[in-house]
Structures are given as structure tokens and as C-alpha cells.
Amino acid sequence: MEFTLGQLAALLGGKVEGDENQIVNRLDKIQEGLPGGISFLSNTKYEPFLYETKATAVIVSEDFKANKSFTTTLIRVKDAYSGFTTLLEAYAQFSKMALVGVEEPSFKHESSTMGDEGFRGAFSYIGKSCQIGVQVKIHAHAYIGDRVKIGDHTIIHPGARICSDTIIGANCEIHPGAVIGADGFGFAPQEDGTYRGIPQIGNVVLEDYVSIGANTTVDRATMGSTVIKRGAKIDNQVQIAHNVIIGENTVIAAQAGISGSTVIGKNCVIAGKAGIVGHLKIADNTTIGANTGISKSIKDPGQTLFGYMGFELKNFLKSYSIFKNLEALEKRIKELEKKG
Structure with missing residues (x-):
């Protein structure tokens, strides 16, 4: 160039x-x-x-x-x-x-359409009834399942897997090894101690300008959609479970995990290895620190949470100033007990 x-x-x-x-x-x-x-x-x-x-x-x-x-x-x-x-x-x-054209061998089903100035890398696969926009780049060994829709200018990097019925907006980027639309973790316990699989018949929807990191997984919904809204950025090795909703411009760092049916607000920051249990609501502009566990909904916007389990940062820092000195405090208490 x-x-x-x-x-x-x-x-x-x-x-x-x-x-x-x-x-x-x-x-x-x-x-x-x-x-x-x-x-x-x-x-x-x-x-x-x-x-x-x-x-x-x-x-x-x-x-x-x-x-x-x-x-x-x-x-x-x-x-x-x-x-x-x-x-x-x-x-x-x-x-x-810059890449345009088709590298062989690659496969696109005859019922699928792809816009102008696109690229299909070697060994890429496009299933039935897909609708793919203009200037979409699908790199080597990427898999696009049946009935997938991909918006203009989106990039699917090598080895990414886009499972059936997924909808991806424009200007998105799916990095190598990501899996979008695999079955959610749905199993019903039975009386005999076994688990019965619950069919996952929903899909995943990524809105415009979403980025999904390498080896991240976004599970399809049991019913309805798992949704990642416009402008959200997801790092590598993140797990997003079925029916989760991620708000606009929220960022999630590596190895974080979001359990099923939790709703994350917009403009949130979720640091590495944070864990959020299922069926919660996290308010807009919430910051969740690294290794923080969240077990209840966060109703008030703008909070910073830290610790395991997570609680409000100022309270955590006050408590931390005490428990980091517990050994010395214990020693003093024992000395006072002896004098008493």
C-alpha cells in the first residue's frame, strides 16, 4: 500500500x-x-x-x-x-x-447470497439461506451455519464459528476461534439424578460495531435471542450464556463469565475473571473489578464493585483496611486477654 x-x-x-x-x-x-x-x-x-x-x-x-x-x-x-x-x-x-475474491477450496451453498467486494478464504464454509452484506471478509477455515445474516463490512477471522440463525450487524469483528450461537447450557434435573437436555431453539443477535474476542463463546438463547447491543466490545475467552443481554458500549475483559438470562446495562466495564450469576440486572455505567463475583442485581447506576462477593468499593476498602491486619489484631487481643 x-x-x-x-x-x-x-x-x-x-x-x-x-x-x-x-x-x-x-x-x-x-x-x-x-x-x-x-x-x-x-x-x-x-x-x-x-x-x-x-x-x-x-x-x-x-x-x-x-x-x-x-x-x-x-x-x-x-x-x-x-x-x-x-x-x-x-x-x-x-x-x-483489502482482500477481495474467493480462495479455493471454499464452499458457499447456492441458496446463500453475498454482497460485492467480499472475500472468502480457503476452506471457509457458508451454509444454506445465508444473507451476507457487501465487503464482508470471511477468512480461512471460518464456518457460517444455515440462515445466518451478516451485515456490511463485517470481518469473520480464521477459525471462527457462526452457528445457524445467528444475526450479525454491520462493521462487526469476530476474532479467531470465537463460537457464536452454540447451544446454551440448559439441562433439567431428573428424579433419578440424571439431567435432561433442554433444546436451545433461539439465536444470537450482535448489533452493529460489536467486537468478539478470540475463543470467546456466546450461546444461543433457549427461546428468543441472546443479544449483544451496538458498540459492545468483548475480550478473548469470555463466556456469555443463553438469553443474556449486553448493553450498548459495554466492555468485558478476558475470562469473565455471564450466566444465563442476566441483563447488563449500557456503558458498563467488566474486568477480567469477573463472574455474574444468572437472572440478574446490572445497572448502566457499572464497573465490576477483576475477580469480582456478583450474586445480586445492581440497581443503582454508576457504582464500582470489587471483591468476592462483590460489594460497593468504598465499603470494601474500609473492610479491607481491617481484615488485612487481622493477624496483628488477633495477637493484640490475645495479649489483652492474658492481661485481663
Whole structure:
């Protein structure tokens, strides 16, 4: 991928100081910059590298003033760090969406449709009656079951499994090894001590701009839908059980587990290894700390919970100041008992 400095400056809303027709094809660290690369300078600690770098161009902030001469071309933007972040985002998106066509062998059932500018990687599988939008990228060894719907610009990474009847919105990203729509954990205990499987006949719905991490599992509903709403971001190795609802723009970190039929509000933050039991409601803007267990509904929005089982952060910190010193307190009590 090659771009002129003029094109990049237009993307970033900046100005080129030098030849805007120079071409770059790579993003470099400023200390490792070579011809054809573009870097950025936002931290003054790295300013000495500006005077040494061989990068074709360096992005700097509008107010930057050099103390020595340099050979690289500058692109001045409002904020260098934000500008380079925008460039990284554009580069990553361009790389992801550049693939077009079909690698063989791959399979798509004749009853399924796929929009223009899509990609099917080798050994990918698309079942019956699927509706797949434009610029959807389905990478190698990905599985798409029957009657699946996938919105425009969504990416299904290698080895992901999208089970039957799943609905995925636009601009979603499903990372390698994720399983969307496997059966929920539904078993009815019997009088003889065995368990009878309950058919899981619902589905999973992912709204637009949802990201599902590698090896994460989202179970289909017993009836109805398991729903992950617009903008939610789910990390690697997360378990989301049947009939769960995850609110808009909620983020869930690795190894967290959400039990069946729990409803998580919008803009929540659930840290790694947190566990939430079933049939609860978690209010909007709740933060749940790492390794925290939640056993009852959280009704008031905006709380931060920590501990096992989880309770309000201020109360936890007060209690922690006591129980971290329990050994010393016990010793003092025994000494007082002896004196008594």
C-alpha cells in the first residue's frame, strides 16, 4: 500500500512541509525510521531521533519547533499523537478490507447470497439461506451455519464459528476461534439424578460495531435471542450464556463469565475473571473489578464493585483496611486477654 504525503495530510487535516508527492508505504518508529516510512513525534523525550531519522516523513504537532536541522519531511497536524492514531486506524482498516475474491477450496451453498467486494478464504464454509452484506471478509477455515445474516463490512477471522440463525450487524469483528450461537447450557434435573437436555431453539443477535474476542463463546438463547447491543466490545475467552443481554458500549475483559438470562446495562466495564450469576440486572455505567463475583442485581447506576462477593468499593476498602491486619489484631487481643 502506497500513499503520497499529500494524501496522508488530507486524511489527517494537516500540512506538508516539503514535497507532498513523496511516497510512503510503511509505518515506522521514529528511532527506526527508514526511507519509505512515516513516523510521529509527540513525546519530547524522542525529539533527538527527529534529527537522526531516515524516515521519509514525521508527523508533528502544529506548535512543534525544532532545535536542530533535520532531513525528513514534516506533516504538521493539530495533535501528533491523535493524528498518528488516526493513521494507524486507517491503515489497519485498509489492510483488513483489502482482500477481495474467493480462495479455493471454499464452499458457499447456492441458496446463500453475498454482497460485492467480499472475500472468502480457503476452506471457509457458508451454509444454506445465508444473507451476507457487501465487503464482508470471511477468512480461512471460518464456518457460517444455515440462515445466518451478516451485515456490511463485517470481518469473520480464521477459525471462527457462526452457528445457524445467528444475526450479525454491520462493521462487526469476530476474532479467531470465537463460537457464536452454540447451544446454551440448559439441562433439567431428573428424579433419578440424571439431567435432561433442554433444546436451545433461539439465536444470537450482535448489533452493529460489536467486537468478539478470540475463543470467546456466546450461546444461543433457549427461546428468543441472546443479544449483544451496538458498540459492545468483548475480550478473548469470555463466556456469555443463553438469553443474556449486553448493553450498548459495554466492555468485558478476558475470562469473565455471564450466566444465563442476566441483563447488563449500557456503558458498563467488566474486568477480567469477573463472574455474574444468572437472572440478574446490572445497572448502566457499572464497573465490576477483576475477580469480582456478583450474586445480586445492581440497581443503582454508576457504582464500582470489587471483591468476592462483590460489594460497593468504598465499603470494601474500609473492610479491607481491617481484615488485612487481622493477624496483628488477633495477637493484640490475645495479649489483652492474658492481661485481663
